[in-house]
Each structure stands twice: as structure tokens, then as C-alpha cells.
Amino acid sequence: MGKCPFIESLAFIVLAGILFPVTLSGEGAPISEDSEMCIECHASLHPGIVEDWGKSPHAQTTPAQGIAKTALERLISAEKVAPTMADNAVGCAECHTMNPSQHKDSFEHNGYQVHTVVTPADCSQCHPVEASQYEGNMMSHAYGNLQGNSLYRSLVDSVNGIQTFQDAKIIHNLSDADTDADSCLYCHGTNIQVKGNRKIETDAGEMTFPVLSGWPNQGVGRINPDGSMGSCSACHTRHGFDLSVARKPDTCSECHKGPDVPAYGVYNVSKHGNLYSSQAGKWDFSAVPWIVGKDFTAPTCASCHASLLVNKEGDVISQRTHRMNDRLYVRLFGLIYAHSHPRSPDTSVIRNSAGLPLPAELTGEPATGYLIDDLEQEKRRSEMQNVCLSCHSRGWVDGHFERLEHSVKTTNEMTLTATKILISAWEKGAAKGPAQNDVIFNEAIEKKWVEQWLFYANSTRFASAMAGADYGAFANGRWHMAKNIQEMIDWMKIHSNSDR
Numbered sequence: 001m002g003k004c005p006f007i008e009s010l011a012f013i014v015l016a017g018i019l020f021p022v023t024l025s026g027e028g029a030p031i032s033e034d035s036e037m038c039i040e041c042h043a044s045l046h047p048g049i050v051e052d053w054g055k056s057p058h059a060q061t062t063p064a065q066g067i068a069k070t071a072l073e074r075l076i077s078a079e080k081v082a083p084t085m086a087d088n089a090v091g092c093a094e095c096h097t098m099n100p101s102q103h104k105d106s107f108e109h110n111g112y113q114v115h116t117v118v119t120p121a122d123c124s125q126c127h128p129v130e131a132s133q134y135e136g137n138m139m140s141h142a143y144g145n146l147q148g149n150s151l152y153r154s155l156v157d158s159v160n161g162i163q164t165f166q167d168a169k170i171i172h173n174l175s176d177a178d179t180d181a182d183s184c185l186y187c188h189g190t191n192i193q194v195k196g197n198r199k200i201e202t203d204a205g206e207m208t209f210p211v212l213s214g215w216p217n218q219g220v221g222r223i224n225p226d227g228s229m230g231s232c233s234a235c236h237t238r239h240g241f242d243l244s245v246a247r248k249p250d251t252c253s254e255c256h257k258g259p260d261v262p263a264y265g266v267y268n269v270s271k272h273g274n275l276y277s278s279q280a281g282k283w284d285f286s287a288v289p290w291i292v293g294k295d296f297t298a299p300t301c302a303s304c305h306a307s308l309l310v311n312k313e314g315d316v317i318s319q320r321t322h323r324m325n326d327r328l329y330v331r332l333f334g335l336i337y338a339h340s341h342p343r344s345p346d347t348s349v350i351r352n353s354a355g356l357p358l359p360a361e362l363t364g365e366p367a368t369g370y371l372i373d374d375l376e377q378e379k380r381r382s383e384m385q386n387v388c389l390s391c392h393s394r395g396w397v398d399g400h401f402e403r404l405e406h407s408v409k410t411t412n413e414m415t416l417t418a419t420k421i422l423i424s425a426w427e428k429g430a431a432k433g434p435a436q437n438d439v440i441f442n443e444a445i446e447k448k449w450v451e452q453w454l455f456y457a458n459s460t461r462f463a464s465a466m467a468g469a470d471y472g473a474f475a476n477g478r479w480h481m482a483k484n485i486q487e488m489i490d491w492m493k494i495h496s497n498s499d500r
Contacts, residue, residue, distance in 0.1 A: 028054065028089060029062045034112065035091030041204070042092065053239040058090035063126055072289040072310065075243070077129035090126070098122040104194050105225040107210050116212065117192055118238070121228040133322040138345045140230040142188040142221025148348030149357045151440075152335075155450070156184050158441035172442055181214060187255035189219025189231065220255070244285030249276065252301040259455040259476055261333060263301070266459075266468030272298045273468070292317060292390045304387050317390050318383065327387070329372070329380035330408060332461040334453045336419065337364050337412045340371045341380070362423070364416045400467070407464035407472065411457040414481045418452040421445075421488045430495040445491045448484055456480040 031039070043050045053059055057075065064086040066076035080086075085094055093112065099122060100106045100113035107114060120140075124131035134140050146152050160175030160183055181190050192214040199208050214222075218231040234254075235246045245251055253264035267273040275298035284295040289310045296303065303309060305327055308320035321327070331341050337360045342350065350370040352358050360366045372380075381401070388397045422445060426433030431443045440446050455476055463472030471477055 028059050029065070030088050031059075031091055032084070032088040032093060034093035034097070035089070037110070037112075038092035038096075049239050053091070056240045056242070058241060060089070062087050062089060066126075072308070072314065072316075075288060076126050078126050081126055085125070095122060098125060099226060102226040105192070105210050105212060107197070107208065109207070115225070116210070117215070117224055117226075118233075119224040119226050119228045120230045120232055121224070121226050123232050130322045134230055134232075136325070136345055137230075137323045138325060138342070138347065139220035139234075141345045141347070142219065143185070143191060143223055143229070144221065145347045146184060146188045146221075147191075148346075151357050154439050155441050156180065158439065160184070170442075172439070177213075181217065185214075185217070185219060187219050189222030189229075190214030190217040191223040192217065192225055194225060242286075243288070247285045247290075247300055247302040247307065248280075249273075249301050256301075260458060262459050262462050262471055262476065263466065265475075266462045266466045266471045267301070268468075269470060270466050270468040272300075272466070276300065289314070299387065299391075304384065309387065309390065311390065318387050325380075327380055327384040329377040329384070330405075331359070332408070332458065332465060334411070334415065334457050334461070335359060336362070336453045337366075337415055338408045338457070338461055339366045340373075340377050342370055343372055344370070362419055364412055364419075404461075404464045407461050411460050411481070414478075414485070415453045415457050417485055418449050418481075418488060421485065421492060422449045425488075425492045425495070428492070428496045430492050445488055445495075448488050448491070452481060452484050452488075456484060 039050055063076055063078070063081045066074060067079065067081075069075075088094070095118045096114050096116070097112055098118075100115065102121065103115040103117070105115045105117055120131045120134055138145065146156065157175050158172065160179045161173045162175075163173065164171045190213075192212055195211045195213050197208050198211050199206055212225075218233045220231065220234045221229060222231045223229060224231075235251055236243075237245050237251070249264060249267055255261070256263040257265060268277070279297060283297070287295040289308050290296065290303070291312055292303075292309050294312060305324050306321055307318070309317040311317060318327070325341055325345065328341055330338060332338055335358060339359050342359060347359070347370075348357065350357060350359050350367060352361050352367045354361065356362070358367070359370060385397050385401065388400070392400075422431070423433075425431040425445050426435065431445050432438035433440055441450060456478075459476040460472040460478055460481065463469055463477060473479060
């Protein structure tokens with residue numbers, strides 16, 4: 001196939017007698033006839049998509065060219081791909097017509113079986129290692145880990161459900177699907193299902209499209225119509241799939257920014273964040289492999305948790321992984337206490353000795369049968385420390401991790417104090433708890449208890465892990481844990497002496 005006119009630096013497409021300019025940078029790779037058919041219409045309908053794709057590595061490099069690169073330079077993990085794909089750009093048809101029999105969202109479109117939702121199973125044709133790793137990642141199970149945990153689910157209802165005031169009482173209602181999709185499930189992912197079809201009148205005549213519930217969504221644990229879990233575009237934003245986007249903290253900030261997971265805020269006020277904001281314009285976020293000290297001089301989320309890092313001699317410091325758990329030995333996000341990481345990415349299977357879907361008892365003891373052992377913890381700690389040691393001395397790194405582990409211990413102790421106050425409030429009748437078959441997130445003292453571990457303890461631990469000190473002091477840190485305990489005990493004293 002000759003050079004496609006759509007990849008010229010300036011191409012013109014004539015549709016319905018109108019001349020549309022389409023600017024695509026670079027020479028690009030040959031485009032399949034099927035993808036050319038897509039571009040002929042969508043260049044005018046969705047010029048932003050086509051332009052973005054035209055600058056992408058998918059448009060500029062064929063799978064065969066990607067496979068031919070050296071091991072450290074490769075971004076494609078497949079050793080071979082289908083002959084029909086090998087020597088063409090990865091275009092519209094290559095992604096949106098992949099595995100049609102597996103996609104419940106496939107529909108007939110101009111002679112093709114097309115699906116809207118491109119999934120990790122589709123991407124695995126070229127990226128099987130990454131797809132397999134991601135499947136073992138807690139992120140890919142994020143939808144089920146939320147929806148399949150009855151305790152967590154009741155917390156979501158207490159936040160998202162509409163509350164009404166009747167007869168001097170608050171009535172708590174369950175949350176609805178649209179509210180959940182617009183809040184928690186934006187990041188955790190929705191369950192996308194085909195609910196039927198609808199006909200739309202277009203310039204090309206009447207066309208039929210599937211109606212999808214839970215769409216749009218690009219959450220990390222999205223349940224896809226082909227049965228796969230996750231969304232590669234959560235980090236590798238479509239349709240440019242620019243590596244530099246996935247490597248920058250701003251991408252991670254979409255979901256790791258709030259008081260429950262304040263990683264982005266902590267990073268911004270840390271020395272690392274200071275260097276990033278000051279020097280990132282000089283860094284090379286697209287280099288493969290990524291050379292520490294040459295391409296960047298301070299860590300980002302990706303460099304610590306995912307990226308392939310090498311030194312100037314080409315020695316590997318840390319292998320690329322899409323299973324973020326590989327470098328995480330302790331789960332800072334307390335449910336209700338910080339603990340060693342779960343063995344399985346599906347945390348909905350976890351139960352403590354009381355039968356609650358929690359990785360620890362209410363009194364803090366870990367549910368060890370569901371958590372990684374000391375040997376695996378040490379392996380993962382070493383993986384993370386290897387990244388740190390590429391810029392810091394052993395003494396610095398050891399001291400940092402000692403402080404982190406002390407922070408985990410002390411925040412767990414402060415959470416235990418808050419838990420004991422809450423249990424006492426239940427026992428004294430100041431609040432209704434499990435013994436009364438009541439939801440444990442709907443009274444003021446219960447909400448304060450949630451804030452103790454979900455906001456303040458988490459913030460303190462993230463500040464210790466990422467060297468953003470004030471988030472562990474006055475900005476949702478230790479001050480708030482101490483203040484919250486005092487407010488909880490004062491609340492209990494008042495309500496223990498009142499009629500309920």
C-alpha cells in the first residue's frame with residue numbers, strides 16, 4: 001500500500017461537496033484500508049480525535065517496527081502480531097473492530113462490526129504482558145472491590161444517597177446509579193452494559209447505535225462489555241496514547257487528590273514536587289528507556305510505581321510493571337488500619353474474624369490470611385527502595401522508611417483510640433451500631449470516626465511516604481487526628497446523658 005494521503009502534513013478530505021482540512025504531523029506509518037474508511041468520515045465528524053491519533057505512536061509506528069526495537073526500547077510486549085496488523089499503523093479499525101464476537105457492544109456500522117468500548121483485552125493483542133500485569137493489579141478490581149464490599153457500599157450510600165427531613169428525623173436513601181457514576185465510580189469504574197439500540201438520523205442516513213449504561217467512563221476497574229476489567233485510557237489517554245501523559249503526576253491526580261488519597265497534594269508540597277514544578281519543562285517524558293538523572297531528576301508517580309528505569313550505562317534499576325502492587329509492601333489507605341498489602345487484587349473476598357469485609361479487626365489486628373507475608377513485603381520494599389537509591393544514599397533511604405513505618409504504627413494507634421470511643425458510644429446507647437442492625441456511617445460520631453482513618457490517618461501516612469510534611473501535621477494530619485478524638489469523646493459524653 002502506498003503512502004496514505006491522510007498522513008501528509010496537510011491533507012484535504014472532500015465530503016458532501018465540502019473541503020475539510022486535516023492536519024496530521026509526521027510521515028506516519030501505512031494505514032490499512034479499513035482504518036482509511038473510518039478516517040474519511042470521522043476526520044470531519046471528530047477532527048480532534050483524528051488529529052490526536054495522527055500524532056500518536058500508534059499512527060507513527062507499525063507493530064512490526066515496535067517488535068524490532070531492542071528490549072529496553074520496546075513498548076510492545078507481543079513477540080508477534082496478526083499478519084494483517086504487523087505492517088500497518090494501529091488505527092481506528094485495528095482497535096474498534098478487535099474481537100467482535102467477544103464484545104456485546106458490537107454493532108453493524110457501514111459494513112463493519114464496530115464496538116465503542118476499547119478494552120485491555122483488545123490492547124493485549126500488542127501488549128499482552130501489560131494486560132496480564134494489570135489484571136493482577138488492585139486497580140483492575142476497583143469496581144468489584146467497592147461494590148462487592150457491603151461495608152464500603154454502605155459508606156457510599158451514606159455519602160451519595162439523598163437525605164430528606166421528615167418528622168424531625170433524617171431519612172437516608174440509597175444512592176442512585178447516575179450519582180455513583182458521577183462520583184466514586186468515576187475512578188473505580190462502572191459496569192458498562194448494552195441496554196438496547198437506538199436509531200439516529202445522520203448526514204449519511206439513519207444509523208443504529210447501541211445504548212450503553214455506565215457510559216461514558218474510563219475508571220481503572222471498569223467492567224467492559226467483553227468481560228474484561230479496567231481501562232487503559234485511564235492513564236494512557238485516548239487517542240494520543242502519549243507516554244509523557246501517563247508519566248506525569250497530573251494524570252494520577254484525577255483519582256489521587258482528595259482527602260482520602262491525598263497523594264497529588266502531598267507530592268506538590270514535597271521537595272520532589274518542587275523540583276517537578278520547577279524543572280519538568282527540561283525533562284524528557286517520552287524517552288524509552290527512561291534514564292534516571294538524564295531524562296528526569298526527581299521522581300514522579302510513574303517512576304516510583306510503574307516505569308522501567310535505567311542508569312546511563314543501561315543497567316536496569318526497576319522493571320516496568322502495570323501491576324502497581326509490585327512495589328507496594330504496605331497499604332497506606334487504611335481500611336480501617338494500614339496493613340500489609342492484600343494477597344489478591346480482589347479484596348472483596350477479605351473477611352476478618354468477625355465476618356466483616358475488612359483486612360483487620362476493629363481492634364487493629366490484621367487478617368493475615370488475606371495479606372502478603374513478611375518475605376513478600378521485604379521483596380516489594382526492596383523494589384521500591386531500589387528506585388530511591390538511584391538518587392539517595394542508603395542512610396537516607398533507611399531513615400525515610402523507618403519514619404514511614406513509625407507513622408503507620410502511630411496512626412493505627414490513633415485510629416484504634418477513635419474506634420474504642422465509637423464502640424463505647426454504641427455500648428452506652430449514645431449511637432446505634434451493629435448490635436442494633438444499624439448502618440455505622442449515619443450518625444455524627446460515626447462520621448467523625450470515618451474521618452479519623454479515611455482522611456486524617458491516611459493523610460499523615462501519605463505525607464510520611466512522600467515527604468510532604470504539612471499534610472501530616474496541620475493540613476489534615478496529626479492535629480486533626482487529635483482534635484477529632486477530643487470531639488468524639490465530647491460528643492459521646494453529651495449524648496450518653498440524653499434520651500435517644
